[in-house]
Structures are given as C-alpha cells and as structure tokens.
Amino acid sequence: MFFKQFYDNHLSQASYLIGCQRTGEAMIIDPIRDLTNYMEVAENEGFTITQAAETHIHADFASGIRDVAEKLDAKIYVSGESNDELSYKNMPKQTHFVKNYDVIYIGNIKLEVLHTPGHTPESISFLLTDEGGGSSVPMGLFSGDFIFVGDIGRPDLLEKSVQMKGSTEIGAKQMYQSIKNAKDLPDYIQIWPGHGAGSPCGKTLGAVPMSTLGYEKINNWAFNVTDEAIFIETLTSNQPAPPHHFAQMKKINQFGMNLYQPYNVYPSTNDERLGIDIRSKEAFHGGHTKGTINIPYNNNFINQIGWYLDFYEDIDLIGDKSTVEQARHTLQLIGFENVSGYRLPKSEVQTQSIYSAEMTGEEEYVLDVRNHEEWDNGHLEQAVNIPHGKLLNEEIPFEKNDKIYVHCQSGVRSSIATGILEYKGFTNVVNVREGYQDLPSSLK
Amino acid sequence: MFFKQFYDNHLSQASYLIGCQRTGEAMIIDPIRDLTNYMEVAENEGFTITQAAETHIHADFASGIRDVAEKLDAKIYVSGESNDELSYKNMPKQTHFVKNYDVIYIGNIKLEVLHTPGHTPESISFLLTDEGGGSSVPMGLFSGDFIFVGDIGRPDLLEKSVQMKGSTEIGAKQMYQSIKNAKDLPDYIQIWPGHGAGSPCGKTLGAVPMSTLGYEKINNWAFNVTDEAIFIETLTSNQPAPPHHFAQMKKINQFGMNLYQPYNVYPSTNDERLGIDIRSKEAFHGGHTKGTINIPYNNNFINQIGWYLDFYEDIDLIGDKSTVEQARHTLQLIGFENVSGYRLPKSEVQTQSIYSAEMTGEEEYVLDVRNHEEWDNGHLEQAVNIPHGKLLNEEIPFEKNDKIYVHCQSGVRSSIATGILEYKGFTNVVNVREGYQDLPSSLK
C-alpha cells in the first residue's frame, strides 16, 4: 500500500493519496481543486487515480471532489448521512453516497465509512485496513474535521456562517457522542486529520501532521472531558470568528462551481478596484500606492484576506507578477476567481509609525483592532476596539484628520488596518509597530 | 529607446518590444497569443505596454494582437491596405487601421507605415526612427514576412491554403515592386524580420536573427534579380507545401478567436482519440502504445504536427505530464486547444527497423515518404511515393500484412510514417533508420 499526505500551507489543509500497488488504483481523500500534485505523484508512482472521497462539505476551502469526478472520470464517495437543504446538491454522475459502515475498496485497500457528526451533521470518517498488505486490523482513520491533532472540529460554523439557528448546540452534542464512539477504536491506529496548525476549523490544532488515537486519548482535551455539559461548554466557547469567506465555501461545496483551470492575470486597466498589496508589511509601510490594503502573501494570507473578499466584486493584486500569479492560484483554492488584474507597487506614500516602546499613554485617539477576547484580557484605557475584520464595513468613530494610533497584538493586523483607514480616507494614521505586546509595561 | 527581439523556436517567429524610456510607453510588434514574456520584460524594464502593431494577417501562427487590445486595453495598429473578403474582421474597439506613410508614435519613437504587399496584399512594414535618441534618420525596418534574412516572403500561401485562385501570380508581382521600392531605403538600416530559419513562410531563411538592408542587397537573391519574369519564376517555384494548419491560421487571424488562457491537461479517459506520442523517435521505436503516432516535441513539432491536426477533432498527447503541458502550450500558439488528455507511454510494441546500410534493394514493398522534389532527385526503383503529410488521409497501396519498408531522407519523417501505418492497421512495417541518405550507394 502506498500512502502520501499533501499539506497545503495556505489552507492549513491535509489531503491524502492512497494506492494499491497490485492493482495500480489510487484514491484521493479530501481533494483540493487543483489536482496537479496528486497527478504528479500518481504518475511517478505508477498509479491511476480511480476514486476520491471526502469527509464532509468543507466550509473553509473549495473542494476538488467534483473535479476528480469529471476530469478523471473517477468514482467519488461523499456522505449520504444527511438529506436536507444543507446536503450535497448537483453531484456528478460518478457520485456514490455512502453511509455509516459502508465499505469501499481501492484495489486491496479497505475503507470503512464511519458516521462521525459534530463538525457538520453529514461528517464521515474513513477507517483504513491494508488487506493487500496482509493486515486484518485497521491502520488508521481519515478523520476529516472530526479529530485533529490536539483538538476536535468546531460545531458552530453552520450557525455562524450560514445562519443555521441552533445547529451549534446540536453539533456539539453529536460531537460528544462521536468522540465517545471513537474511544472504542484501537489505540494504535493513526489519525490522519483534515487540518493542521493555523486552520480556523478548530482552536489549538497541532503542527504535527498526524497522530494516533491512543496519544489523542491521553493528550487531546476532548477525550478527557466526560461530562457532556462541560464538553459542550468547552467546545463552543472561545472559538475564533469564522472569516467571511466561509459562507461562500459552504455554498460552493454544496452546489458546485466550474471546474478548476488556471488563468493568467494582466496589468490592471482600472485603478478603482479594491487593491490588495501582497508584499511584506515592511515593504508596504516603506512605500505604497495610496488607498491600497496590505495583506502579505504568506501562510496567513487566506485567513486574513478571507475577511475582505466579496465574491461578487473584482479585486486587483499589487506585487510583482510572479507572486501575484501564486496568490491568484491560492485564491482559486477557495473558489475566488475575480482577480481582475495586477498592479506593480508604487512608492507614493509611506506609513507613519511609532515603536510600541515609544507610546506614552497620552495619545488621544487609539484604535485597537484585536478581537474581543484579546481586548478583554487588557487594553489601553482610551482605546476603541474594532476587530480588523470589521473595519472595512463598520463606522470608524474618528474624524478624517484625527491622529489615530492603530495597534493590534504584534503588528500584523494593525498593518492591514492602517491601509483600510487610508482607503476610507483617514489622513493621519500611525501604525504602532510591535503592537500591544511591546507597549511600555506601565501602560498595560 | 529600448529594443528587444523575442524569438519563438517552435514557431520560428520573431516579435519585438520597443519602448521609450522617457514616457515609459512600449509597443509589441507582431505579438503571439501568450503575452507573458512581453509583460515580464516590460515589468523588469519599467514599461507599460500601451500599443501593439502587426505587419499582416499571419498564416502560420495565431496572432496575439487582439489579446493585447483586450487584456491590456492597448491601442493596436493593423493594415488598412485592403478591404475585401480577406481583410481583418471583428476587430476590437482599440483597433486603428493604418495605411502607407501613416505615422505612429510610441513616446518619442516614430514608426512610419510602409505598404509592402507581396506575401499578402495587406502586408505592411514599419520604419523606425529613434527621435527620442536624437536621430533624424531611420534605424531599422520591421519587415514582417516581406524581407527575411537571406530570403523574402512567399506569395503563394493564400492560393495554396485558402484557394484564392490567381493570388500567387498577383502577389509575386507586388513583391517584385515592393523589393524595388525598398532599394531606396538606406543601406545602414537594420532589417527586423518576422521569421527565422525553419519557418515554412519562405525557402531559405537564415539563422541570424537580424540583418541590414545593405547586406541583403548584396546577398539576398531577391535584390539581385532585376528581370521581373525571372523574379516571379524564382519566387514561386520550389516553395514547400504549406502544412494543413495554415488555412486555419488565416481564419483565426482574420476573424479572431477566444483570448488566450492556459489550461491544464488531465489523464485521458478515452483511448480512442488520435494519440500523438511526443517523445523522441528512439523512445517511440523502443516501445510505444500500439496505434499511436510519433511527433517528437522539438523545434520541428509545429511544422510536423501541422499536417495531422484537424481543428475540430480532439487529440491525446502521450508523454510525461510536464512535457505534455509544454506541448499543449505550444499548440495554443497556433490556436489549437483540443488536447483532451494525456496518456503515459506504454511499451506495448516496438518498431521493426533496419539500418539503411543493410538494405539490399531486393525489398519488395518500399514506401518513400519524402516530398515530390526529393523523390524527383532520385529514389529506389520499386518504391512508392506518398509524402508523409498525406499518409493519414490517402489510400496506401499495400496489403495490411505486406512487409513494408518505409524511408524518408534522414529517418525523421519515416519515424512518423511507421506510426501512421500502424494506426491504419498495417502489421509488418519496417523503419529504414537513417533514411535514403545512408542507403548503400549502389542502390541510389
């Protein structure tokens, strides 16, 4: 049996290719839209991708399950464990809906479907047994957004992203039961999760790509809280607000979108679109085009830009063409294909900034763009709190020429925020470089 | 003034980027569809591409002039020197039709339009004067398919590719006059042609990318034949047959096609399409999938595959994915976008072959796939002559299990031909490896 994990750093997402050497068949688990990497490995290892399966309707990236069906004419397996207005629609003819305890074979590899609701009602996991390798016991579990390394999936996305009232409570209860059931599986099985560190699909996901059930039983909080009420309380509190694009992901993955194809981006012919500068924050602050917003193209790009994308509006990216093309590709992984053009950086304006250590506490206008939990843990007295993700659409309670000191925790989000204020016409914005963490201790 | 030639080895085609440093404006001359390379250089040099121009309606590759207009919102200049059923149709709003002696400025660079018919009736050339550089005399001529290095454009394509009866004779006469007119330009101007060695748009194009008018006056046959009749006779005789795709090119460039975007190719899900194996001929003969045809992906690829493409039929390419993607891109440069899938090579059958030196002359069935001129210069007595480009569609006068020895001049075209015969069901085909050139001298 062949096994390979594919980890996308921008999505913090794990997908898998498994193959049976005897028959040459291979399956992708939880594919992203761009199938290039799977196909390269399959080609190199001598496999034909004949199947794909996914664990649930993803809410954080655009699924490639339909791409596998239609481009490769491969069988695809999705959950048939719910059948309501939130379940899969418009699936291609190659689709098989599977339920609890259904069995799928990829050559001599056996996958047993386990219904593991909680994150979403239809969520399933796949328990793998390498029968071709002579084993009669399971090797591991593709756990999707059920069990992560060090955490479990959050049950509140449907409620928060698509307004499914009451679904958080229901999901949390289902999760309690799903975890309880999972305890019956053997300790030695590997856990192959759908996400790693940085994903907003859980709170404290580890940066270790895989785990084992026995290890999680000991170290994962969810296996150690046996009281249902406490479990639910713990699971549903302090979950980070889901970025705006999650609602759109749910729609794309439920109803489908066009198949993935790359596209080239050309110099913008219209400077009035929203311009996102994808360079480093240092480069942006050193000099940028007036009225543009800085979201650096790094591993946090999707999490941050997710707050600012309107899927029905075009944007321009600002940066060198080669990085812009990469960012365009990354945005396609969440189904956003409206990068209308790119602009080269211009050094029109620089950002006013101040070292955190030089703050005196006497500053009249201070805007704290951290989230509410951080704010609650301590903040400057005179500050106003608007989380950065809401700045674009909310009223800012200052005059256009007030000298506004903007800070976050470490300087990343304030960097985005200064651009938004500039974009909205504020003319005297000061970035507090190292954020709240480096303020003089007398001020905290 | 900035100047750069872009040479595409697969198309044997030259295009140009010129820019005025003072104003930052740049123009492309004779763009191909994929604008990536022009844009990279423009970005690196600090230019904005504001204009493009083309010398004529190309018949050998798909023009990118409409792409420049619509993607970059740039002004484009095309010939207004003909206005009949063969002239430009459906041009975008950014189009300017220019005529003899019209003047175009790119910043401080002056381009004067010269009507130079012959290759086609509307053909124009552009005479450049670097006024920004302080010159009052011309620096060079973008000569398109009028003057090449060592040759001139052929006048017979419209007649042979799109059945414009009588147009060869008319074009040859126009060319005689255009060359005569060109003699008045100064010797020291550079000649910047539209094609180089390997292009089927002329007979004996040089592999030197540029020339000067004075040098051509001395060394180019066309400047040294003063008798009109001899000129026409020389120009119209012995021109190679134009590949089948030329007719399609003319249509695309006259009426337009969709704008260029890259697309990814996926494993074929249908083995019944025509399969083109793009590996080296050695790899193909050493082992290939039965019934596939070998056209190696090298600088001759377009010239050879041009004979076999039907623009309304899908094909599969056979090779590793990365080379297939390159070939897919190259085919897009002639507007062919029907690569429906790729297949990995299989070693099902090997080609029977014989060293040319081992031929005895006693072979009963010999197929000579060279063109008629080569055949006329000497051939095996018992051979039958069908040029390789016609094999796919013509009757082969042998029985399916005859032992057929196939040869060309050097082994390249016979290599393609053996695949076609196999594709058509012949079961006993022998490739004469080194072709006619290495036959025992006693046989020639």
Next chain:
Amino acid sequence: MFFKQFYDNHLSQASYLIGCQRTGEAMIIDPIRDLTNYMEVAENEGFTITQAAETHIHADFASGIRDVAEKLDAKIYVSGESNDELSYKNMPKQTHFVKNYDVIYIGNIKLEVLHTPGHTPESISFLLTDEGGGSSVPMGLFSGDFIFVGDIGRPDLLEKSVQMKGSTEIGAKQMYQSIKNAKDLPDYIQIWPGHGAGSPCGKTLGAVPMSTLGYEKINNWAFNVTDEAIFIETLTSNQPAPPHHFAQMKKINQFGMNLYQPYNVYPSTNDERLGIDIRSKEAFHGGHTKGTINIPYNNNFINQIGWYLDFYEDIDLIGDKSTVEQARHTLQLIGFENVSGYRLPKSEVQTQSIYSAEMTGEEEYVLDVRNHEEWDNGHLEQAVNIPHGKLLNEEIPFEKNDKIYVHCQSGVRSSIATGILEYKGFTNVVNVREGYQDLPSSLK
C-alpha cells in the same frame, strides 16, 4: 511542536525536521548531505536549525550530519554506544556522543536516546516527548534502521559490505533483544523509520511512510516470532545482496568526506570513460552510443548504478543536460562526485530485441541475469546465470559473436545487461523484452 518528514525517493530514505515554536529551535534527524530542503522549510516556518542527530552510521547513503555541524554551526548528536575500529572518527567539534537513556532537548521537545543495536552495533533510536505541547507521554520513535514499516533492519551489511566476520550473527541476536525491549513501549507511539519501500536496508519495507508500534506488533513479522533461533534464521535469510557502493558509504560516514557543494557538469572531452546512459530503456534500445550502459534515471537509479560505480574512477553521463545535472546531484547524495562530463545521446546503434512471447526454447545461448533466488525458483534449461551486478567484472562464458539472448524477470535488468555485453565487445546480443515473466508458459 512542528514535525515534517522528508522522503528522498532515490534513496528511499526518510529524514525529519522537528521544531519548538516557542524557542524557534529546530533539529534534523538523519540528514542527507544537501541541506537545501531542510533550510527552506525552516525559513518558511521561522525556525533556526540548531541541532541534528543521527541514528547510526549509515551504509546506504552519505550522511549530512557533518554538514549540519560545520555549515550551520549546530550541535550534532551521534551514537557513543560503540568505540572500536568501526565507530565514528574525525568528528567535528560540535559533536556530542550520546548513550542509552541520554536526554536531548530541542527547546521544549524532549528526545530520549534508546540504544537499539542489531542493524549495526551503535544503532540508537530517539523517543520523542512533546513537553512543550503539554504531554508527559511519548509521541513517537525515530527508529532509524531498527524498526521499519512492516520489517526491521538487516544485520548482515557489515559482514557483507565491509567483511566484519561474524557480525551478522551478533547483530541478529542484538536485534532479537532490541525488538523484545521495544515491546515495552506503548502501542500508541508513532514509528518514524529511516527508510521506506525500495530500500535495500530491509526486505519488505512498506510504502506507508509511518506506522505505530501497536500496529507493528500485530503486523510486523519480527514482533511475532518469539523463538530466538527462528527469529535469527528469518532475519538473516533471503536478504538481497548489498550493492557495491555500500562499503564506500560506510567509510564515508565513519570518517567523513568534504562538505557538500553542487557542481556543474560540462560536455565530456574524453569518450573513453565509462558512459552511463540515463534515458529510459525504450530510448536506449531505440538508438544509443555504442558501448554505453543504460541505467535510467528513475527511483531505482541509485540501487542499480550502485553495482557499477567505482568511487575512484570517473564516469560520463549520457542524456540531456538538465537530467544529467539532476543525476549528478543524486549521485552526490551517495558521495559520488566523479561525474566528469556529460554526452548528448547519439543514435548509433539499436538493441536487437525479441518479445518474450516469441521465445521458442531453441535459442542456443541464453544469459539469465536475475539473482540466484530467482534462478532457483525456475529458469530456462540452457541458460547461464550471472546476476546483473556481476557482469561487469566477471567472465562471460560465450564467444564475442555468439547470438546471446539476455533476460531477467521483467526486462529492466536485461536492459542494463545488454549494454554491458556490448561494452565488453559482444556483437550479437538480443534483449528478451518482457523477461522471464512473459515467456511462453511451456518454457517455464
């Protein structure tokens, strides 16, 4: 804690980068010589590589442990569990020799050294506990060549490669004990091995990159044979012959060699060196330079070329420059830096070949180049058996112009063998294309 496996397909070798996010420190386990990939990931994740450790003196690739010490000025940890003429010599000043139960910290990550002899006397494993992540129980074991997925390390390499008489028996006994000890570790720990499928360091390694101890206890033969004698017998029988380069690896890794730096290869200026043609076997058989040997550059390259390399002789590689540069790099990973030049392929001669199915059994001279086990399981009556790895140096019992039919099992090794025979001056060699497996069943 951050964790990433690096798998080199050419070496079938796994190395690891682990890092502590709180302190920014990272360690490489079992580094190869080229540190590029480790450094790229470290840079991207924000780590500084401060340490490296290796499990034993490798015999199958050139270790990069000294490169880490000297290039990065990082602490390195190697086994201090043996101190004789076969143990580490000439170690850099950054070296720490560690013993059973020693503890190493990378930030808040704890590694406990376990002495696990068997494969080699000094072999150690590292038991990882993610204390920074809040765990007090181990997460996994870096098991080097002790436990693989589905197999364990072979104890016979020192005896077979460097003539350590009796060491196989001693190693097997130690391995029996080491496995016994390992059973005390918890089932849920992950097993992070030093090799995967294709490595000649074991017999039947799986193509799954990781396992768990509990799973191995059930499925790995070594945990299920409790009788010591049977264990030893099973472990030491049927091990594949180690390629010639293993002896050299041992020396390099024990005594050190120059630090890795890339080097460019230039066209060969001397055709008399051994020429290795790294193209596909199809391309080679379709046409190659007389007297050259074909070892395709694929995942088997190192295993096969290992038989033919003399570390004190220069070789030329034959292929396109870009693939040659890759092969040059791969050869550096086993410490071979004598690629003196490259040659472009020429189509001088083709290989005579026959489909296996067309063999009649009447062929007078048959050379079977499979290994002795395969031979023992069945062979053609008239055949002579010389394993392919010995052809270069052994006497071939045929006349130079005998018509010799060469076969292996599936056509890969015979492909190499025909080149060697040609190189040695045999003039009438026929490759049996699909090998023994496709012979008419009447002949087997």
Next chain:
Amino acid sequence: MFFKQFYDNHLSQASYLIGCQRTGEAMIIDPIRDLTNYMEVAENEGFTITQAAETHIHADFASGIRDVAEKLDAKIYVSGESNDELSYKNMPKQTHFVKNYDVIYIGNIKLEVLHTPGHTPESISFLLTDEGGGSSVPMGLFSGDFIFVGDIGRPDLLEKSVQMKGSTEIGAKQMYQSIKNAKDLPDYIQIWPGHGAGSPCGKTLGAVPMSTLGYEKINNWAFNVTDEAIFIETLTSNQPAPPHHFAQMKKINQFGMNLYQPYNVYPSTNDERLGIDIRSKEAFHGGHTKGTINIPYNNNFINQIGWYLDFYEDIDLIGDKSTVEQARHTLQLIGFENVSGYRLPKSEVQTQSIYSAEMTGEEEYVLDVRNHEEWDNGHLEQAVNIPHGKLLNEEIPFEKNDKIYVHCQSGVRSSIATGILEYKGFTNVVNVREGYQDLPSSLK
C-alpha cells in the same frame, strides 16, 4: 550560420554564440564565467562549442574565457597586440594569441581580427564574414568596448583603476585613430557591442542591443568629431568614476582565477560581518536589522555593490534564501565568492524619512551623496557633499547624534547611504525620500 546574443542585465554585458550548421562547430565571443546559457543553446541547436574569443582584458566583469578553454577543452583566442606587464598572463594551453588581420575560422564562418586600441591597448574586434552562407562581404563587427550603440569605450579605466599614469591620454589618441580606421568599413555591417545601457564602460550607451556602422556614423558623436583635440577632450571628460571592483576585475582577467562552480550559501553563523540587505528600499526602510546596508538586488546591483566590496573580506547577504542565491551567483560573475552566509530580514529598526516636498531649508545637517557633477549643477546651501561610494571609508563631518538629512538625486543612493551612516554609528539619520529632484523649487 547561427547567431545569438546573450545579454546579462546585471553586468549590462553582451556575449555571443555563433555556429556553423554544416560542421556543428560553435564559438563564444566574450564569455562570462558561467557557461550554462551558452551550453543550453548549443545543445538545443546541435552545436559543439569548440572555440571562444575575447575582445580585450575586461575591467568590469570576470571573464569566462579560461573556463571555456579548460572545461570544454576548446581553443581560445585573445589579443596578442600588447606584451607588457598589463597583458594576459598564465593562459591555458588552449590559448592562441592573435594580432591585427589574423583570420580565424569557425567551420565556414570567417573572423578577421582588427586591432582597435583605445579602451585598452590590446583591444581587438572581430569582423565576421559568413562564407558558409555564400557571402564574400562582412556581415558585422564584434566591437567589444570599442564601438557601442551611441557611444565608444572610455580610455581612462587603466589610469583610474590601476594607476597606469598617462594611459588615458594615450588611449584617447589610439581611439581617435581606431575610429578613423573604422570609417573605411562598409555602412551596412552590423555592430555587435560588448555592453549596453547601464554599463559604466561608457557614458551614454543605448538600450538597443545592436546597431550598424552606417547608423553610428550618423548618430554616434565619436564619428562626427573630426578634430583630434576636441575628440580627446570630449572622450575623457565627464566619465563617471569607476566602481572600486574594476581594479580587481583587471587583475582577475589578466592573471586568472579558479574556474567557476556554483556554491550554496548557508545561514550566517557570525553577525559581525558586513551585512548587505538586498531587498527593495521600501522593505528596508520599513524595517531592517540595525547596522546593515541596503543594496537592492536589481539591475543596478553590481554597479552599486561594486563600491562597497572588499575582495578580501567576507560579507553576509540579507534576504530570502532564493534571492540570496541569485545574488551570490551574480556576484560570482564579477569574481566575488566571499558570500559567507545569509541572514533572514528582521524588522528591528525603521528608517526615519521625510518627503522631499516637506523639506524647509531650515535643516541644520544635510548630507548630499550625489557625485560631484550633480553637486556642481546645484545643491542645498548648508549641505555637505560626499559621493555615496566614499561614505564607507571617509570621515563624516557630523556628530553621532546630529539629525542628519541625507539626500541624493532620486532616493536610490540616499537609501544606501542611510544604512552606511547607521552602520557607522550615527543615530539620527533622516532619508529624504524622493531626493533632490522633488525638493520644493524654492530651495533649489
């Protein structure tokens, strides 16, 4: 005949590959050290590089002529037109010294040597005639640093860089004569120069890669000044100061250095080396490591870093690894191989800056880092002038904590200068962003 120009943007240097298709031989003219690009084209076009020639002992980049001789075992041709302490030493055995009117053949291509002193005493040019193409008249002139597009070579480098007293005057006279001689060549020949725009080997080189002699006769000042004294005066005045590395280049190219091989760069283990930050000036000013100097890796990199390199001192580069490796390679092209390590950017300090338009004229301490000619054309009254190239070694007449406003013409050089001042311990440096050009007009 095949012809291709290779233009290196970092060196502003042109080299050439010419080949005779009939014999397959090719020659490089004025090779750089890294032969990769020449070899790729030769491989693709089917040539063997059998020869190389150079026009003179270069003073601005490290020649690859010895690399061609020793790596490719090719014949090389260098000037034998001087024989003193400044002429070629230690040449490899493949060297041929050629003199005025000597003739070299590359297959059927004829090169005639013309002694064209002026830039240096030994300078030669090569007049090409394509005899294989049937021409009996020359096609073009490889003019090295004799004739450029729009300018001619400067005669003052030996005096300024290697203190050859009086050599400027002698060279200028020789140049006068060489230009006079060149007028006898036909107007239609192409001029293939050794440098293009941006090279400090002349004053006003064009950005058109080639010219013709007839065009230069009309537009190049040097062909239009017939009075010797005026010619010499014009040629020798206002030449930019040669960067410091020129002296070293002369030495390398005269005596030779080790052959080129790539090398990898590792994280620096010593923060006390001179650190050059190669990011954009915006990124540097937005946040950088204290005490480092910013020289962005763009087309001006070599011209600017040339002022600061000590060939006997190690430096660190600061930037992402991939750009650092490119810069390392570029530095090797001028023979500098002491990049000891790289450091990732840190955002320790930001640069204080002011928009030029906000300058009041009341600033007490102003440092103008433009060159003397620029200063002479107008400067701020209170300013002190030290050209940027001298800042590292000269005394700065300010106190360490004076508030120093640093400006150049457009903001590029001041950007470098602020880093140098920081490196030297000045603590209150302000960068005048857009330089002198954007100061309020009242101040100029």
